[in-house]
Amino acid sequence: MKFNISDEELEEIKDIQEKVEEHSRIIDDIVYDIISPYCKDLDKYVDFIKECLKDGENPPTTDELDDFCLNLSTYIYFAGGMCEQLGIRDDISKAIYKEMYHTARASQEKGTVADKDSLAELASQEQFIVSSSYTRAYKMMKSKVENAQELLASVKKVLSRRIQEAELTRMGGSGK
Secondary structure (H helix, E strand, C coil), X not given: CCCCCCHHHHHHHHHHHHHHHHHHHHHHHHHHXXXXXXXXXXXXXXXXXXXXXXXXCCCCCHHHHHHHHHHHHHHHHHHHHHHHHHHHHHHHHHHHHHHHHHHHHHCCCCCCHHHHHHHHHHHCHHHHHHHHHHHHHHHHHHHHHHHHHXXXXXXXXXXXXXXXXXXXHHCCCCCC
């Protein structure tokens, strides 16, 4: 598919794209500020595991894998609880947005339905941004917990394989 876009239209598209990027950075910063206290420990530990895995010459020992399992389980437990706290804040931010929207809409005595809706949306724009930020933060935190659970499952599989290989070796098998 080919578009016939003039240089002027292309410039307008680039301006819109820059505006989207600029506003996205603002929302990204808000979301980061929201989730940072909730997931910093889990993030640090996952980064620690990542660093341990970088050295392909010296893979993690069985004891280290065992520690990964115990520690990840603990961090996931607390992060899961924090995810629920974020869910509560998400619900509250949505209620505040709706309240502001409906209050602004109800205060409009004249105008069409579309006019009233537009004015109410404009009046509640900040609340919408906050609500959207909490929704994104909740989804990001939930995703981090789910990804950490997958990492934990992978570590458990490797640990189980190592234990089986050690048992086979101990019993006189080849291990492979």
